Amino acid sequence: MSNHPPLAGTIRKLLPSETSAFRDHLLRLDKDSRRMRFAHSVSDTFIEDYALRMNDMGSIVYAYAEDTEVRAAAELRKLGDRWGNEAEAAFSVEHAFQDHGLGTELMGRVIRSARNRGIHRLYMSCLAENAKMQAIARKHEADLKFEYGEVIGEILPETPNYFSILAEAVDDRVGYMMAVFDLQKRLVKAAA
Numbered sequence: 548m549s550n551h552p553p554l555a556g557t558i559r560k561l562l563p564s565e566t567s568a569f570r571d572h573l574l575r576l577d578k579d580s581r582r583m584r585f586a587h588s589v590s591d592t593f594i595e596d597y598a599l600r601m602n603d604m605g606s607i608v609y610a611y612a613e614d615t616e617v618r619a620a621a622e623l624r625k626l627g628d629r630w631g632n633e634a635e636a637a638f639s640v641e642h643a644f645q646d647h648g649l650g651t652e653l654m655g656r657v658i659r660s661a662r663n664r665g666i667h668r669l670y671m672s673c674l675a676e677n678a679k680m681q682a683i684a685r686k687h688e689a690d691l692k693f694e695y696g697e698v699i700g701e702i703l704p705e706t707p708n709y710f711s712i713l714a715e716a717v718d719d720r721v722g723y724m725m726a727v728f729d730l731q732k733r734l735v736k737a738a739a
């Protein structure tokens with residue numbers, strides 16, 4: 548268990564203009580978390596390229612933002628050019644912020660977004676040794692398949708309804724306001 552104080556930030560979608568905050572978060576992941584996130588060791592250059600492509604890939608990225616920094620992220624990625632029946636999810640939480648329920652909370656948001664886009668099958672892959680990720684996937688009723696040192700989790704989101712769509716829309720409104728506040732704080736910090 549980390550000794551980080553209770554969480555004071557917010558979970559919201561990242562705006563397309565926030566690729567640098569996403570990049571900085573991924574760069575701050577410790578060596579082991581980077582390997583768990585990408586299933587192999589990756590360099591800073593790899594992460595910089597990866598974060599830059601966030602918008603090109605049309606991914607939805609949820610983030611936990613605290614004090615102008617992104618500390619955790621969850622990506623919902625298309626498996627083709629457009630949203631189809633299937634999509635993929637990936638998660639990253641900085642070491643000091645792990646074990647505070649962020650991974651679980653972020654997975655809930657990603658599943659809801661997948662549901663609202665009519666996705667029938669959501670995949671999550673992680674290394675076989677990644678017990679934490681598997682615990683979270685199980686909490687969300689994923690079917691886990693173990694193969695060749697990897698685990699593929701398969702989640703079948705429910706059909707969208709009025710409430711799931713409304714809940715995401717309300718979150719988006721609040722999230723947008725928080726993003727604007729964070730941007731202002733970042734500008735003030737940079738000018739200081």
Ligand SMILES: CC(C)(COP(=O)(O)OP(=O)(O)OC[C@H]1O[C@@H](n2cnc3c(N)ncnc32)[C@H](O)[C@@H]1OP(=O)(O)O)[C@@H](O)C(=O)NCCC(=O)NCCS
Pocket residue numbers: 579580581583584585636637638639640641644645646647648649650651652672673674677678679680682683686
């Ligand atoms: C995996 C990761 C996303 C989890 O995020 P997190 O915010 O720490 O997770 P949570 O706090 O929501 O939940 C962790 C759960 O794992 C459980 N857990 C912790 N250590 C465990 C272990 N060794 N074995 C089994 N379960 C474990 C916790 O008890 C908790 O479940 P609970 O809430 O029911 O008690 C985070 O550790 C991370 O970013 N790791 C590096 C990147 C990565 O592995 N990404 C996943 C591949 S895409």
